[in-house]
Amino acid sequence: MKSVNFVNVKDENAIFDGQGWDALIVVTHSLKEIAFDEVRLFAEHAASVDKRVGKTTSLLLAPGLAGGKLIIAPVLAAEDDYQDVRIYGEAAKAGINMANASGSTRPLLLVVDSSEARFSFAKDVSALACAQALWQPLEKREAETDCVPIHEIGLFTLNDLGKKLSAIEVGKQLARDLCGTEPERMSAIHFSEYCQLAFEGSEIDIEVIDNIDLLTQDYPLLSGVARSSIAVPRHHPRVVKLAYCGEGEITRTFFFAGKGVIYDTGGADIKVAGGMAGMSRDKGGAAAVAGLMKTLSVLKPKGVRVVAQLGLVRNSIGSDAFVTDEIITSHANCRVRIGNTDAEGRLVLADLLSHLRIEAQCAIAPELYSVATLTGHVVRCYGGYTAIVENSVAKKEGIGLNLQKHAQQWAEPIECSSLRREDFQKIVDPSGAAQVLSSNNGPSATTARGHQYPAAFLLKASGLFEHGVNSELPLPFSHIDIAGSAVEGHPHYGSPTACPVASLVNYIIEG
Template sequence: MAQINYVSVNDPQAIFEGEGWDAVVVVATDVSTLGIDEITLLAGHGANIDHRVGRSATMLLAPGLAGGRLIISPVLNSGDDYADVRVYSDAARAGINLAKQAGAKKPLLLVASNSEQQYQHAMQVAALAVGQESWVALERREASGDVSDFEAIGLLASDDQCQALNAIEAGRILARDLCGTEPERMSAPAFAQYCLDAYQDSGLKVSVVEDRDVLERDYPLLSAVGRSSFAVARHQPRVVKVEYCPEGEINATYLFAGKGVVYDTGGADIKIAGGMAGMSRDKGGAAAVAGLMRTLSILKPKGVRVVAELGLVRNSIGSEAFVTDEIITSHAGVSVRIGNTDAEGRLVLADLLSHLRAKAQTAVAPQMFSVATLTGHVVRAYGGYTALVENSVARQQGVADKMQSIGEHWGEPAEVSRLRKEDFSKIVDPSDAADCISSNNGPSSVTARGHQYPAAFLLKASGLDQHALHSAQPIAYTHIDIAGSATEGDPLYGKPTAAPLVGLFNYIL
């Protein structure tokens, strides 16, 4: 697996003496705030002859610095009322891209500090942006042997900070590989095996459910989605169970359900007019959770237990495909009328959440989450931002507000959404034959409250509605819709972001 390597540089003299470093990349609102006279003088001289200096990423000849290259990548508009720490991401990516074009293999990244609260993690965010910019797709790596553009990235940071960044990036690389890889290379069985390989000797407790009888018994909704795929061995569903449990006292338990629809044809309600393109990315939720577990296994934080279930399934078409109007009973014993087979992700999640709910009832201070590229509506509503939709228990605990604040500081901003009574009205089966209906028969993107009401369905179908605020055993639950944030750039084939891994990791800590 490709791995970018962040290296702690404890001696600032490395900027001059090299130690194998072959470029200096400065990310700053004002280079003078670094307090390095040589860089300030070079930047000032460069600005006199090239007006791009200070306005866009620019490389200057710098014989006295490491590699003889000085790249100044300005942080623009940091004082704007609506700016956030991603201005440092933008600058770091522009600067490191220029370093790559110049042929640098071991650049030093210098990020000038900023006293404003919103920029407290600017160095880490900039460093992680370098990782995002440098990722090479798995298919490309396997075809050509290319691993990374850089041998190492030097940071004027502590060993502990670099260790944390390397662990986070290891998780993000796993998540990007799982999310971004085409549907045959990363089919459900291949996804499961890729996780097993990544978790080898990690200390995580890992198991894979693959027997059809067990899947149909314990994950009936998930198995309905994958019914047509059982006929093809390489497409058959899997459920990956992962648990991180450190030594010592447990103070909090976090339980994650990850949607891993490795390819979504829409099923019998087939996607048309090019609508299937990019649907190999419908596994971004499971991918992000898998990456999060990888990061936890490396850093081994104390006091927290983290349990995850990843539902991996291909929503195939064929004579065995499930169809609209079917009534299927979930693992929680809730009968569900299928409203649209293209609303398959919530079916996968409901069974996973039901299993996790059972574990949460005996866990210490449990919080439950689902992570999914679930709806087109969230993209219509929030563009490229993650949406957080919480139940009454999580809302009372301020879960989404805390997650939003942490994400804002770590370059993974999110929008807090609200469940309303109308959302529960939408899941009532008009025929009264079933306990609920999974969806309407139209696209979520043109459905009012199209990303909120699926959370109401998940509560009902998983049995979590029995653990509401005034129940005997309340359980906090937050649904995380990453349909807009799981990839960047091209809406179909853009680079996976691994969101919301960074925010979730820091929330857990």
């Protein structure tokens, strides 16, 4: 697994004599703001001849500059009050795509600074956007070993950004591979093996639970989802446990549950009318958490402990499939009536969170999270944005707002939703036979509060509801729904984004 490496370039002579760089990409909101006279004059002269220069991405033949190629990637509408740093990423993607198409294999990226605070991470975002644009699916890379010619990008900066950005990118690449690969190549078994390979020799402790009897006993809701897949050995479920412990005194502990539904047929409540297309990406939450752990293993932040569990299952159709109306008792001893087998992700997460809840009770300054491509409602509500739904403890501590601040800086915007009393009313089992109802029997996209009330279910089914603000041991919990942000481009087969790896990494490190 080879990801894009970012190299710090501080010597301005590299812009002119190349030093092995074969193209210069300039991402700028204004040609006049380019600091290097030769580059600025060259671009302004080209703009006087061709009015497209500075308005659209342009490749200029530039003898005397790196590789003889100057690519101007304009940042458009930077003066618009409602734009954010993503416009730099969009410009950088256009620039790197042009460099790649031109035959460049080792481009140098120059991002012109802006004085506006909202663009303060423009260099970081631009660099990561280049890597996002260059990513190719694992299946293609395994079949065509030369399909990604650019593996190194020079980043002209006076700061030492390269190491951190390379670490973030290696995590994002792992997340993209895990999320974006088809369900046979990246079955639950292969997903766990890919993680084992990725973390081999690293700072991450990894354990894979593969015993079906043990899974059935300790993860009953998860195993209910996987029940129909157990007849097919290659579709067997897995739980992957990951743990990182930084050097020094631990001051904060983070717990992550990742939804890894390898393929979601909808189960007995089968997805119809083409609704299964793209459901191999329903493992994006587990993929993002794995990517986060990979980046942490490289950066090795001190004073933090991070624990994760990834629930990997296939929601298959068959004679042994779990069905609506069943009552299954969760790991937290909560009787759950199944309201719809296509609402399977919350079942997987609830058992994971229950295990993490127990561990969090004796941890230092614990915070719990679930990360999942959970609902169509979040897409209906927020489009391509991530949503975070907090329990009362997390909201009191301002966790969602803090994470939202980091996400805004790193071009992974998050919308904060509120958990309300109606959300708990929606999960009451009318019969009284079960303690909670997992879902209604309609699509989340057409259900009022369709992405908020699953957080209420998670709290109840995992036992976290007993750790509210007024309890003896309050535990902050935040549910992160990435159904709208996990993939860009084509809704079914676009490129995985690895959201919100960059935001979570920086939140964990910086607080």
